[in-house]
Amino acid sequence: MKGRGCWETGSIRSFCNAGCLNKFHKDDSGDEEPASQSDKSELHGPLKTLSSKLEDLSTCNDLIAKHGAALQRSLSELENLRLPAESGEKIKAVNERATLFRITSNAMINACRDFLDLAESHSRKWQRLLQHEREQRIRLEETIEQLAKQHNSLERACRGAPGLAAPTTSISSTAKGSVQPAKGEASDEDEETEYFDAMEDAPAFITVTADPKHHRRSGSNLSGASEGHPEDWNLEDSVFESSNQSSYNESTCKDLLPKKRRRTRIPDKPNYSLNLWSIMKNCIGKELSKIPMPVNFNEPLSMLQRLTEDLEYHELLDKAVKCESSTEQMCFVAAFSVSSYSTTVHRTAKPFNPLLGETYELDRLEELGFRSLCEQVSHHPPAAAHHVYSRRGWTLWQEITIASKFRGKYLSIMPLGAIHLEFHSSGNHYVWRKVTSTVHNIIVGKLWIDQSGEIEIVNHKSKDKCQLKFTPYSYFSRDVPRKVTGVVSDADGKAHYVMSGTWDEKMECSKILHSSHGSSSTEGKQKTVYQTLSPKVLWRKYPLPENAENMYFFSELALTLNEPEERVAPTDSRLRPDQRLMESGRWDEANVEKQRLEEKQRAVRRRREAEAVEALEEGKDYEGYIPLWFERKVDAVTGELICVYKGGYWEAKEKQDWSVCPDIF
Template sequence: ARLDSCMGKAAAPCSGSGGIASILSAVPCLSCKPQADVDGTMSEQGKGSASSTAGAPAAAPGSDTYKGWLFKWTNYLKGYQRRWFVLSNGLLSYYRTQAEMAHTCRGTINLATAHIDTEDACNIVLSSGGRTYHLKASSEVERQRWVTALELAKAKAIRMMHDQSDDSGDEEPTSQSDRSEIQGTLKTLASKLDDLSTCNDLIAKHGAALQRSLSELEGLRVPVEGGEKIKAVNERATLFRITSNAMINACRDFLDLAETHSRRWQRALQHEREQRIRLEETIEQLAKQHNSLERAWREAPALSATGSERPQKGEASDEDEDTEYFDAMEDSPCLSQVSPTCNDLSSGKEVQLRRRRRSRIPDKPNYSLNLWSIMKNCIGKELSKIPMPVNFNEPLSMLQRLTEDLEYHELLDKAARCESSLEQLCYVAAFSVSSYSTTVHRTAKPFNPLLGETYELDRMDEYGYRSLCEQVSHHPPAAAHHVFSRRGWTLWQEITIASKFRGKYLSIMPLGAIHLQFHSTGNHFVWRKVTSTVHNIIVGKLWIDQSGDIDIVNHRTKETCQLKFSPYSYFSRDVPRKVTGVVTDSEGQAHYILSGTWDDKIECSKIVQSSRGGSGSEGKQKTVYQTLSPKLLWKKYPLPENAENMYYFSSLALTLNEPEEGVGPTDSRLRPDQRLMEAGRWDEANVEKQRLEEKQRAVRRRREAEASDALEEGREYEGYQPLWFHKRIDAITGESSFVYKGGYWEAKERQDWSLCPEIF
């Protein structure tokens, strides 16, 4: 019975020495037409059939690795993408190309916990936890080969997982997996040796019986020739017993050697791990040094023909599957090449010497305060009505945060030089996304501006633009913003912040439209901001997310860009902070695809062909676009050194509250509580903040009393009117909003601020 059991083990496919690859090469799947010969090689007919299959899986003989091309579903814009898949050690990994196997894995799924399903003749669905791969083979034959390989690998992975769990001990965590693998190997070898020992005992037993029978035959009276043959057989049986004993002894010596060297193997693996950790630390240090050098170069004053604009780097490298598209067969002009003026950073630039701006502020003090004690009674209220101490603020006002939208103003300078309105729309879209890059670590709350508070940013000499913001309403809080650039564009917006504290998170919904007009063409773009959400308000580390859609419309040409900000989900396969978009003409024809993340970069790909794909999960027909290689439109600047101790301010944000002569008396730079907070004197800042808010409430009560008196006397009461903005109906959109009426920069030139109220 033991011998039969041993022979049964030897016949099991997964116990052979060839592994998955040899099994698949020797045993064809049920739906395969090519038949295998006895030695595992295909017949000529089978070879021809296999070679005609595009992307047929390849395998190294005698290994458990299985490789080949499959098509993987990405999203509705790009459909299925061709990827190189590698099945090894119970893990299925994929790469864009075979060359990427040396450095970049795009994703891995563990088959030990995966569910394998087949949708139709060519599709495979793998799901494990929250991750799902939708794969498609080029033929049913190829699909069946992959399914067979996956099922075998899954069974082996489950068996290995159980073996490792049996060998679990009190080893240190860093070497647990390696030791489990070694112990599992040794256990398998010991089992095989035990089988061989059993076989050896049986061979010895039956060999002895055979020799006794042969000896008895020698004693019989048989012809001389027959006696010689019996003697020869007896000698061969004896040699067979000696050989089998030698084989068993050799196997036992091999197992002893493996046990002796197991510790050496573990030490070697631990050494490799330590080397890898040191290498990762070195790379991290090099990255920090690179950022510091780049920042120093960017901030250093220089006289150059490129003026004050920073030249863009070369094409960004693809870092994930969602920024790749089908490449066209032939190269053709891309976005940045269609109009040479779009990419000419030096054309029409004045040689300017930059003013030296500050590059740091005092470090943030380490104050502790229980947020729940303040906000537990404020659930459902607007954020502007919650009495918050400066401990949860950053030393900037909402007007200054609004001005931060101009950090990547050079995108609009490039857009102004574009000859094509569709290319111009791509840059406008990149600009609309870039305004969110400053928020990724900025979870602190800006100061609520006082009614009548203003903020100016005059960068006319350095960058060709000047900006003015004014708080035009207090309840609801609303700010008006106007920017003029002598490089060919004007931007204006009125933003009302609607915010709700929901307990676990805080939702911030900016209301109002952003207008952008280019002087040379009259192209008038309008869009609105998405919703910002601050998570883990009470428990955990604060983090911020942007979600929703932005529709940018050129009201002169009716061309549009639809941007989608994907909300973060733990179960999503998408890249965090992902943004995608499509630029279409007035007829709805798509011309460009935008992709990237709102905290890093946006790329643009020109569409050369589009086709209808299969139906999506909601029954809608998908469109697959074939594009040229993506081109970088926008890339986030690195944060300054020590940014984590300076409220994660960008280089521009560090200069916004820098004292400046000649500004209006209502400017945010002059706000005393904000200035005290920036200096680290938070207790004094809280006292000053309370004084300013009470002063503002007193002014409002006085204004309400005047309105009541006017109503009783039958007089009209005009109410509060902003100083530099007035309400008008937009001729294009038909919406009512506050727009700049002029006079501020003239008053600054005269230093005549007699019209300004005393709000501080």
């Protein structure tokens, strides 16, 4: 009879009787450790209850099937009787309804089975999360135990040699809360600090810290060791180690003047509440620069000032000038490229979009040896040109266009454009590009920022390269969050240094002594094993100022960027009224002023468009907007059209002749 096959419940019963609870404890990934007995009992209970309820439903289903079949047989017998036509039609209709009822009950049972499958799947996921947290706790306990052992060993060594300094081989200087194990001692921390994931476009690699004494004895017999002897690392120590002693309040150049006293705080951020969703819900898929946003979501700095903030760790480039080896210099350049992201970890507010023609200068030539100039050279798309000159031997320039898309749950920010760095004495010319920044939890939850992607730094003179990978955050990953890894290699592709660290804390480099091919990774890629010397810290993030959480999480440098300064150009970001009002805590006035400035800019653009139409009608050429202090040229290295500094700004500042500056504020 029609529909009778839907009543088979053997598959349901076999699902329950086959032991779905035992199947629950099998791991789909294949590499997880089994759950503990307490976890099993915690997760076993709810599943056992669900399974029992499903058995009850299956029993009811069997009864419905039994009585439904009997009912349909009776109805069929009635149909065979000689009844009036009207009664036969009614019986037929009842029969069809009984069939539909049986099909519906069977569908309900199938839905219950799917529900149990889903519960089982989620239970496995929570089991893995619980196991991961337990492993993290065990690793932390073992690290603390290892630290205690090393502390005792250090104390014994000090007591044995009271006239000597503490030995440096037991504990090497690393990031806060991280300890390098003493020579000859094993530590589970090695799994995090010395093993790296496969890079997308490069083979996976593992670093193994070598014993320096052993390699001093047998260094000449190493095949594939990097050029020079292992002792060369010690010759470079003076340059590498000095990077640990720098700070924003110190100067390494004796001929510079004492620093000007700068401000150390700004007014606390007011507690304004605003519904972000009411503004953003109609803007999904649009570019961020085209969304009219109130200052409530801004920080009191412009994009030009944020671009200048990349120079916070400029002393890395000062140290790079002193490097004799181009691959060693590349390590400092790589650390500098990573350091610019350290200011973003807590900075979830949006900087002001600069007005067309807006500029920002940072003249620290007498204090820190460099001076910087930024100008907004295009409005659609928004583009800023940046030029930095350092009397310590380097020049940096870039043109950055920010492409951004609001995706509903997150915001993607893609900086476009190349960064150029040239060292005066050697002529080494480095080029790299920024990675993608992602702002998560735009609508619900606490905002947080992640960096992901790869940076390839190329020295176009020596052809050295550094491949850096920014690993995206994953809740299920055992990696250190915000991890950055990479390899520095020469023109022949020979690896010289391994880079490792995090973009919010520190970067280290380890000199490679020997490389060999290891086993294949899970993705099928060949692993390369690098035998290295102990890592050297090149860069470490400065601690934030006191009360930073109430001052937009600004660093010491960021607090000074919007400080009022005399003799700057009338287009300087420090003079922007809406930004100044916002910094003072007068947000309502700042929003009114922001709308006025944006309308003033739109009026200028409409006038420029009318001039272009008029020139076109008259058959004349129309040049469009021309930047004040920068000019467009084809870059000889990348072949791209880029805005480069054409000169004149600092001379105009010296004469205080700002006649060429437009009235934008």
